[in-house]
Amino acid sequence: MNQDYIVPDNWSIIEQGFDVERVKSSESLFSIGNGAMGQRANFEESYSAETFQGSYIAGVYYPDKTKVGWWKNGYPEYFAKVLNAPNWIGIDIEINGEKFDLNACSEVKNFRRELNMKEGWYNRSFNAVLQNGTEVVVNVTRFLSLTADELGVIKYEITPLNKAAKIIFSPYVDAGVKNEDANWEEKFWEPMDVQHSGNEAFVVARTFKTHFSAATYMHNSIQLNGSDLKVAAQDVAAGKDKVQFSYVVEAGQGETASLIKFGGYTVSLNHDENNLISAAKQVITDAKAKGYDALLDEQKAAWASIWEMADITIDADVKAQQGIRFNIFQLNQTYLGKDPRLNIGPKGFTGEKYGGSTYWDTEAYCIPFYMATKDQQVARNLLTYRYNHLEKAIENAQKLGFTNGAALYPMVTMNGEECHNEWEITFEEIHRNGAIAFAIYNFYRFTGDYSYIPEKGLEVLIGISRFWQQRATYSTNRNKYVILGVTGPNEYENNVNNNFYTNYIAKWCIDYTLEQIAKVEEKYPADHSRIMAKTNLDAAELAKWKKVAD
Incomplete structure (x- = not known):
C-alpha cells in the first residue's frame, strides 16, 4: 500500500x-x-x-x-x-x-x-x-x-x-x-x-x-x-x-x-x-434466526471459498502481498457475478468518483481476472451485460450519424447510454469497441465454451464491425483506409490520425467477426439464419468490411 x-x-x-x-x-x-x-x-x-x-x-x-457551456450532436x-x-x-x-x-x-x-x-x-x-x-x-x-x-x-x-x-x-x-x-x-x-x-x-x-x-x-x-x-x-x-x-x-x-x-x-x-x-x-x-455469531461465521466461510480460488501469494514482500490481496478483495467486493444487470465501477463502493459507472476497463482488465478465479458464468454475465445494451450502443452510434445497425459502445454508462461528458473521450476514444469484441474472443479462448457467440456474441460483433467499416475513410494519397481524429488508450493526445492501437483493433475486429460468421454458418446454421435475418446482413456488406480491413 x-x-x-x-x-x-x-x-x-x-x-x-x-x-x-x-x-x-x-x-x-x-x-x-x-x-x-x-x-x-x-x-x-x-x-x-x-x-x-x-x-x-x-x-x-x-x-x-451535464453542466457545459456548449453542446454538440451526440453529446450526452x-x-x-x-x-x-x-x-x-x-x-x-x-x-x-x-x-x-x-x-x-x-x-x-x-x-x-x-x-x-x-x-x-x-x-x-x-x-x-x-x-x-x-x-x-x-x-x-x-x-x-x-x-x-x-x-x-x-x-x-x-x-x-x-x-x-x-x-x-x-x-x-x-x-x-x-x-x-x-x-x-x-x-x-x-x-x-x-x-x-x-x-x-x-x-x-x-x-x-x-x-x-x-x-x-x-x-x-x-x-x-x-x-x-x-x-x-x-x-x-x-x-x-x-x-x-x-x-x-x-x-x-x-x-x-x-x-x-x-x-x-x-x-x-x-x-x-x-x-x-x-x-x-x-x-x-x-x-435473527441465525444470530450475529453464525452470520459472522458464514461470512468467514464465504470469503474462505473466494480466496481458495483467487489468492496470489508473494513471499518476502509484505507490502506487495498486502497490495495484491487488497486489489483482489476490492474486485470481489464490487462484483460477484450474480446479476448480469450489474458491472464493475472503477472505484468500487469506496466513493462517488467515476460515478460508479461501467467503463471499458471491465473487458480489458477485469474479465480475465474473473475467468481465472470464478465459475465461467461470472465472466459470461459480464458479456451478457454488453449484449443487453446492444440496442443502446446502436442508438449511441446513430446520434453521431452512423447507420445500418452500427454500434458504438459507451465510454461510460449505467444503462447502455453514453454519459461521459468530455468530448475527446466521448467522440474520439472509440477503441473501447475493440475491447468489447476482444472480450468475446478472450472468453472462448480461456473457457473453450463457444456457445455465447452463436447465442448472443455474434450480434455484438456485427454491430461493432459495422461501426469500424463506417468510421474508416479512404485516403487517395495513401491508397488505403484510414481512421482520423481519435484519442488512443493512453489518453495523452487527442485528435490523432491513425493511432496504431485503434487501427489495429479495428482491423482485428472485422477479421474476427468475418471468421465467426463463417464458423457459425457451418456449425450453427439455425443461429446463423436467425442472426442474418435479424441484422439484415448480406454478402455485399461483408465485402465492404473485408475491403476496409484488408
Whole structure:
C-alpha cells in the first residue's frame, strides 16, 4: 500500500492512531461491499469533523444533467452517477449525558482500524475520554453479508473503565442524504413511506427521474455482558425520511453494553416496489434466526471459498502481498457475478468518483481476472451485460450519424447510454469497441465454451464491425483506409490520425467477426439464419468490411 500510515500486514489493512487528517482517506481504504451494496468506513456515531458519508446500492443511479457551456450532436445529456443511498449505519450515542463524538473527546488513544480481507469484516477499536471525564473502551465490528446480500451487520460495544455509565444508543435509518458531488446540488431521493414496529424500522424512498425504490431498514437488539436484555426502544422519533430509536443501558464499571444492528436495503431492482418492506422483514427474520455469531461465521466461510480460488501469494514482500490481496478483495467486493444487470465501477463502493459507472476497463482488465478465479458464468454475465445494451450502443452510434445497425459502445454508462461528458473521450476514444469484441474472443479462448457467440456474441460483433467499416475513410494519397481524429488508450493526445492501437483493433475486429460468421454458418446454421435475418446482413456488406480491413 502506498499510504504510508497503513501498517504492512499479509491479510489486513490496518491503521493505528487517530488522526483527523486521515479520516476521509481511511473511509475509502476501509470500505466494504458484497456486490449488491457498499459502505464507506464512516463512523457509526456522530462525528463533527470532516467526513464523507457514503452508502451505495449496486445498479441504483441518477442522471445528473451535464453542466457545459456548449453542446454538440451526440453529446450526452447527463452523467450517470451512483447515489449516496440512505444511511443505515447511523448510531447516535450519549454517555453520562454527553454526546459521543471522537472529534470532541478530551483524549483518544489506542485507536486501531482493521479491514480483515481474509474473513471479510471491518473493525474499529479505541479508548476515549469524554469531556465529562468518563473513559470508555469502544469496539465496533461491521460486515456486509456475502450469503445474504441485502444484509449488513454492526456490533457496537462500549465498556466504561473508570466509572459506571448511563449509555443511550440511538440507532437510525435516514433517507435525507445527498451526494458530495452533484452538478446542480439536487436531492436525489424522495421519501415515500416510513414505518416502525418493535425494534424494527423502515424508510422507503424513491430516486427522482430513474424511480428506483429502496426500503432502508434496521433491527436492533441490546446486550449487557453478552446477554440479550430483550428491551424495546424507550423513545421513537419518526419523521418523513428518518426513524430513530433510543435505548438506555445502565452499565457498571467494566461492564460491556452492546448494540447489534441489522440493516441494509431491499430494492425495486429485485422486488415488487409494493413489497419492499415485507421483503426487508424477511431479511430481518432470517438474520435473527441465525444470530450475529453464525452470520459472522458464514461470512468467514464465504470469503474462505473466494480466496481458495483467487489468492496470489508473494513471499518476502509484505507490502506487495498486502497490495495484491487488497486489489483482489476490492474486485470481489464490487462484483460477484450474480446479476448480469450489474458491472464493475472503477472505484468500487469506496466513493462517488467515476460515478460508479461501467467503463471499458471491465473487458480489458477485469474479465480475465474473473475467468481465472470464478465459475465461467461470472465472466459470461459480464458479456451478457454488453449484449443487453446492444440496442443502446446502436442508438449511441446513430446520434453521431452512423447507420445500418452500427454500434458504438459507451465510454461510460449505467444503462447502455453514453454519459461521459468530455468530448475527446466521448467522440474520439472509440477503441473501447475493440475491447468489447476482444472480450468475446478472450472468453472462448480461456473457457473453450463457444456457445455465447452463436447465442448472443455474434450480434455484438456485427454491430461493432459495422461501426469500424463506417468510421474508416479512404485516403487517395495513401491508397488505403484510414481512421482520423481519435484519442488512443493512453489518453495523452487527442485528435490523432491513425493511432496504431485503434487501427489495429479495428482491423482485428472485422477479421474476427468475418471468421465467426463463417464458423457459425457451418456449425450453427439455425443461429446463423436467425442472426442474418435479424441484422439484415448480406454478402455485399461483408465485402465492404473485408475491403476496409484488408
